[in-house]
Amino acid sequence: MARTCLVLAPAFALAIAFGGRLVVGALQGLLGPLSWDLTDGLMIGTVGGIGGSAAYLLAFTAWGQWLVLARIWLPLTGRLPWQPAAFLDDAYRRGVLRRTGAVYQFRHVRLQHHLSRAFRRTDARYTPAVLPSDPPSSARGADPR
Structure with missing residues (x-):
């Protein structure tokens, strides 16, 4: 730089x-x-x-x-804390997050579900993932040779 x-x-x-x-x-x-x-x-x-x-x-x-973007715009708009590392460490000390290597995860499944529901309600562009349907039963038992 x-x-x-x-x-x-x-x-x-x-x-x-x-x-x-x-x-x-x-x-x-x-x-x-x-x-x-x-x-x-x-x-x-x-x-x-x-x-x-x-x-x-x-x-x-x-x-x-x-x-x-990350250090000026997102904190100014309230979408990110001004000090993300301090925020994550505080949440870890309070037991809300767990650390797995370099990744933080929410400790409680109910909190994960609550946040995902809140996101789905607020984001109009959200559409659930469409997974391919199961293969027909004849294809499941078919011999792959």
Whole structure:
């Protein structure tokens, strides 16, 4: 992440600074007198480079998308606790969850059923799974050879 930012920020800064100079030179006669000093171009390029590299990191990398969604958006909307690990540890200490390796499971079957019923009632898109029907009785006893 840091290497990407260290490469992208100067690249964007130089592209904006010198690309802006080319654009101003090309539009000078068409739009009238325009000014693009090198120091102003580098300042604008630096701000744009830092902003562009930060936007790239947040929008187009897995880490950035995780940060925006899981650590900011879901807690803000109340769909996830601000500290999920602390929440899971507290539930484990209270006996609601059990730990199986790296996975947490609800300890009580009644709680599992209650939560699944509550989910089915609130989610309009929920449709129960359709399992294939049993094979005909003649196929069950048939010899596989």
